[in-house]
Ligand SMILES: Nc1ncnc2c1ncn2[C@@H]1O[C@H](COP(=O)(O)OP(=O)(O)OP(=O)(O)O)[C@@H](O)[C@H]1O
Ligand SMILES: Nc1ncnc2c1ncn2[C@@H]1O[C@H](COP(=O)(O)OP(=O)(O)O)[C@@H](O)[C@H]1O
């Protein structure tokens with residue numbers, strides 16, 4: 001049994017413009033000690049999928065169905081009170097903006113200790129000692145001094161490390177990191193990614209990493225799920241995904257990177273584009289959601305929706321006319 | 335030699351923070367120049383002073399010291415009034431396509447505004463120029479009546495470009511114009527900028543923290559650290575052989591979108607944090623994080639000079655005619 005099993009998850013939100021279908025249908029698994037990346041363009045449903053696990057979604061407007069099992073225990077049926085015990089203890093979250101998630105009026109030591117006292121019943125002094133250990137774990141120099149400081153006294157990179165320290169304080173089994181390095185400089189990002197790798201290696205924490213940065217995925221993830229319009233369109237171990245993307249969207253994303261620029265005959269440098277826009281999240285037509293933008297689309301793509309098919313071990317893609325394994329990332333007609 | 339379109343000399347900008355005696359030394363002695371039709375990529379981490387340079391060039395903020403010349407003319411101390419006609423020649427594109435366009439105006443009005451302000455076109459001419467410009471940035475006639483909130487991020491950025499280019503300026507300052515966009519949208523905006531630049535021939539100061547973007551677009555780059563340029567030169571040369579330890583760190587930290595290669599690379603994780611621009615380190619400003627620093631680095635400020643190659647000055651004591659430091663080979 002996998003540590004986490006999400007099956008047929010659908011999440012909608014009631015809004016003035018009608019129901020927003022943020023997650024249309026997604027199934028995924030997370031193994032112990034695994035780093036799983038969720039990627040795709042903004043609005044494709046990465047954050048909503050992940051936040052459905054600890055159910056950090058607006059209770060009044062959210063419609064959620066499907067199954068989320070953590071160690072076999074169904075989370076979607078749990079009342080709020082029981083979920084609260086799970087949040088921060090079994091499943092914890094690191095957000096993109098470290099400043100807005102920390103409370104400016106308390107020292108970082110206090111904020112870490114709070115989590116420990118709430119979930120682990122540690123005494124005040126034991127919690128403080130543990131807080132220093134945790135700051136050390138996430139690579140903050142002079143932790144004994146830093147525990148006494150307030151968030152504004154720390155740099156962005158250090159605040160993000162403090163957020164990670166809080167998130168792992170109770171040794172969660174699942175750590176969700178939502179764009180944890182997007183607001184950081186690259187030289188700082190490298191250090192924060194090392195912290196995640198280290199946590200996985202030393203504590204066996206399973207991590208769901210949400211990112212739109214394919215460089216970050218290449219650096220740290222074991223497996224990746226590519227989402228488009230609220231569904232998984234491709235899923236594979238990372239080396240396999242980059243070497244042999246099958247879905248035209250995945251291949252398109254990889255070729256659109258500035259590092260994949262090609263030089264034309266007249267000397268111009270060119271990036272490969274994905275024309276068009278992501279479909280609006282309201283309707284859910286019975287067709288491939290990518291077809292208006294897809295260079296490989298054919299008639300059948302507009303009449304039915306492709307289901308995920310298997311292409312080798314652990315490699316799934318939802319496409320009627322996938323790229324062949326032999327001609328990786330070339331896109332275009334078949 | 336022809337006169338550069340933009341020449342910045344010994345530029346200093348200190349912001350005085352209210353209630354504190356100290357000043358934020360945002361830019362501290364920067365010189366750079368951009369030739370006709372050239373794209374200079376200004377890179378560096380957050381807070382290094384990139385946007386401040388852009389603002390000084392456009393006189394959106396007053397430089398503390400130093401000079402800014404546009405096509406040979408000193409504009410550093412020109413009055414607002416004397417500056418006005420020159421505003422035709424320099425335009426800016428901002429990072430945030432959401433807040434940089436007036437939400438009450440239609441796309442057509444936004445692009446027509448510079449034409450009207452400078453009185454370069456009237457009546458039907460304005461319509462004609464606007465239509466042409468929108469077409470050039472890939473926006474159809476049906477977009478003219480729309481307002482910013484009805485557009486996607488990429489479309490808004492195209493409107494920003496159209497507005498900046500409609501007067502056919504000599505220089506465009508683009509401050510992180512694609513940073514807020516998704517990769518697929520970013521690709522089409524970058525292709526557009528490259529095409530427009532080539533066809534219209536404007537010079538460009540392109541500010542970004544994304545190295546792969548400058549590698550794609552810039553002819554030359556300048557790398558900033560804490561308010562100063564530490565290395566500058568032709569893009570190809572710097573990417574092939576970065577000489578300043580900070581440039582080396584920056585290039586090695588940006589992850590490559592290729593798992594096999596990325597996992598084999600030696601990454602340098604810099605120790606410590608970026609020091610405060612309120613109180614920058616003595617000597618070489620990078621010495622607190624530089625893995626190869628020597629004693630001199632703490633006391634003597636290295637000059638930005640082309641000891642090895644005139645085309646590419648570097649500010650580091652260890653870059654000499656015979657040696658270049660290598661921080662990626664160390665443990
Ligand atoms: N109006 C201001 N008043 C005081 N300090 C300022 C002001 N504007 C900028 N600064 C400071 O000047 C320094 C340089 O800022 P600048 O905006 O030029 O950086 P940047 O390189 O563009 O960074 P980013 O990549 O984050 O946009 C920073 O320390 C910043 O906090
Ligand atoms: N609380 C909410 N109410 C209404 N719509 C929402 C809410 N949260 C997210 N959405 C919408 O759901 C879709 C998926 O969002 P999200 O999961 O945040 O995307 P991303 O992949 O960028 O993380 C988007 O269209 C977004 O606007």
Ligand code: SF4
Nearest residue numbers: 288291294301319320
């Ligand atoms: S199913 Fe058709 S439209 Fe959809 S991704 Fe595959 S080829 Fe393209």
Ligand code: SF4
Nearest residue numbers: 618621624631650651
């Ligand atoms: S001058 Fe010294 S501290 Fe500065 S970059 Fe060179 S070696 Fe490092």
Ligand SMILES: [Mg+2]
Nearest residue numbers: 046047048178
């Ligand atoms: Mg998100």
Ligand SMILES: [Mg+2]
Nearest residue numbers: 384385386509
């Ligand atoms: Mg800036």
